[in-house]
Amino acid sequence: MSSVMWAVCGLYSAMCALCFAELGACIPQSGGEYVYIKRAFGDVPAFLCCWVNLVIVCPVSVAASCLVFATYILRPVFPDCDPPQEAIRLLAALIILLLISLNCINVTWATKVQVVITGCKLIALGIIIITGFVWIARGHVENFKSSFEGSDYSASAVAIAFYSGFWAYGGWSYLNFLADEVVDPHKNLPRAIVISMVIVTAVYVATNVAYFAVLTPSEMLKSAAVAVTFSQQTVTALQYIMPVLIAASVIGGINGSCLSMSRLFYVGAKNNHLPCVVSMITKKQLTPAPSLIVIMILVLAMQNFEKIFYLIEMMGFSFAVILTTVLAGQVYLHWKEPKLYRPIKLHVSIPIVMFLVSCVILALTVYQKPSESLMTVGLMALGLPVYAVGVYWSKPAGVNKVLDSFTVCIQKLLLVVPPDDSQ
Template identity: 60%
Template sequence: MASGKTSPVVGKKETIVSLKKQINLVQSVGIIVGIIIGSGIFVSPVGILANVKSVGMSCIMWGICGVFSGLCALCYAELGASIPLSGGEYIYIKRAFGDFPAFLCLWINFIIIAPVGIAASSLIFATYVLKPAFRDCEPPGPALRLIAALVVSSLIIINCINVKWSAKISVIITISKLGALILIIIIGLVWIGQGESDNFKDAFTDSDYSAGSIAIAFYSGFWAFGGWSYLNFLTDELVEPHKNLPRAIVISISIVTIVYLIANVAYFAVLTPREMLISSAVAVTFTDQTYPSLSWITPILIAISVVGSINGNSLSMSRLFMTGAENNHLPSFISMINIKYLTPVPSLLVVMILTVLMQSFEEIFYLIELMGFGFSTVLTCVFAGQVYLRYKEPNLYRPIKLPIALPIILMILSIVILALTIYQKPQESGVGVLFIASGAPLYLIFVYWENKPAIIREWIVTCATIIQKTLYVCPSEETKNKV
């Protein structure tokens, strides 16, 4: 959302609009929980189990992922409260290390994290929607991609028209998805109460304790917790960000970790490891074996849950790209705001286009591992920057100040996870490295090279003008560098 004076005649007078502070604590928690509890809890149990091989190690991995995410969130809370600007890790890396590292962080989010994460969630949404019609086989690929593209496009349109609708949808969907998980938890606890606990006997039999397997399993669990950092992208729109940002992060992570751990216990109370591994829709298989009469409602509740994750991701990432464009790291039109709806329409449409392209990768776990590699790279840089800022800006006002050992430890752990991933999954890691490395020449050509020939500058201006008139957008008040 935005506020300010506008002019309907594009090109006659600079139009000044700005994002408005309108997201309160409850909506903040709704957005974060809405992003985190999406497709992950309904898919990641399979990804973790496939790597660590046992019920006991699976539960431990969920706990590890929750603790790690919580500690990371605390570090982000310190950074977000100290540097209350939209843009999240992009802004923090820029503040610590300068222009080029910040551009690479933005590029990783632009080309990997945002489109891959939303694409994976939308494909999972399509899988659950189609599963009732294809109970004995996998849904066809073209149908999956079509439905995935439709849901992403619909949510992007809603975000383009009114961000308040999006925030309200996040709260409503969060209630729905918690309802779905509570249903699973209650059923699981009933089964445990009836003595169905065979899967917990010898829970660590056949466990794979190798570092590589644990690292890949970690990505699946960490992806299920993904989203705890996204509220930092919306800081400019938060009411009292110094107070509400850390509160929202701590409350959200606590809720999600508890719910996830109990939900996994419920899964294993009903399904054997083999049944989970051969299922493409774990929650549907779960209800089929417990209360078949509820089979029809489970895919609906899970689909709603995934919609919330897609909605929150789109909302948050569009603000990150907008901030990057304001700092001249992306085309200028991405930073503009629609004059009629006062929303970042160009940035949202870019998210939609990139997501639809990534939906061509139908292997969901491949997407998860690719996204995990990119995000671990960004985390390493963020924690290194947090440590460096303590030295570079010792007098920076920090409403929250954590022990310096915490970001140092998290930085080391992120480096170890990256190294193990490269060793265990060289192909996926190679693709990730190529994506990241492709940002270097783009930076040199489009950012560092300022004195471009007149013909190129004219072409860029012409393209931006066409887009501006087509989308009816104008520059925001934050077109000057914020950092």
């Protein structure tokens, strides 16, 4: 059933990506879902989208990926036991510091690193797939007998599985955050989304088939680093190579998140939804350093939270709320702005169906995981007083003077200026 869910989550993500392709092509502005919600529903919902991404979605996603990276890197050093949590967190903190520094210094370097890392990811997954299918060809098919035995088919379990799918497939919406920086976005944005989702879904499903050919579900659940356990039982020499390749691929996910999410916060700050210093860029490198540093601070805080899967489920619920709002806005824009130029025009039934499916997932999650859901809703609701004080309230001259002094101090410290002043 988990393999089925990998395919279903891939299909769901691909359909959502198509909806985002339409939005990205007709509204080619950096900021992704934040821009689309603002266009459809106005200022307050857009601020809440920015707020949720700031306090939950971005830091949790990046923190979880950093911890996975550290676990894989340290696994060969501790072959007979799990790596110490202190070592994992220290290494996770070092990698986020390194990647944020790289993005602050030079975006071109960051994108080149992304290309190299993507190659490492495909090599690692290709090795796993080939090894697994060779294992099957040699007649090792015992793990596929009664393969649905013990599966949980309940709707609530399926809904929760979607959130792990959101995290695994996460990234399909990130290209929309960089729409202003994409060459010919009307053509290249949808092309990139569609091609990548087909490849990623096929590779992930094939990888899991390969895993199940060698490992039982219980062995996978017990393993802290599944690819290493897989290598130990197939090609022993790979147990030292695989952690490096997997860790490199995880760096790619972290780097992509930092690169794209910093643009969302940058756009939010330009609309006065975050402190204006977040919208500034470095004078020499022209990178959004303040936005990146905010991400780094929040990620470091999240890495110290012990229940990382609790956070991932919160992140999944938060992302599902944002996604549902975007799909509702897309349907609304079809009615509100029917003459809007849409280089890619989906039939309105597609975003409607995806919106309804997302609503069902949210409802089932509230039923199955009330604690995580209520915590997430509470954090979202906290954004309303933050909006009232930070955005809506006309601040006295004394308060504005203090804020301006703080902004100038950060500008001097980071050598950042408003974008218009850097031209």
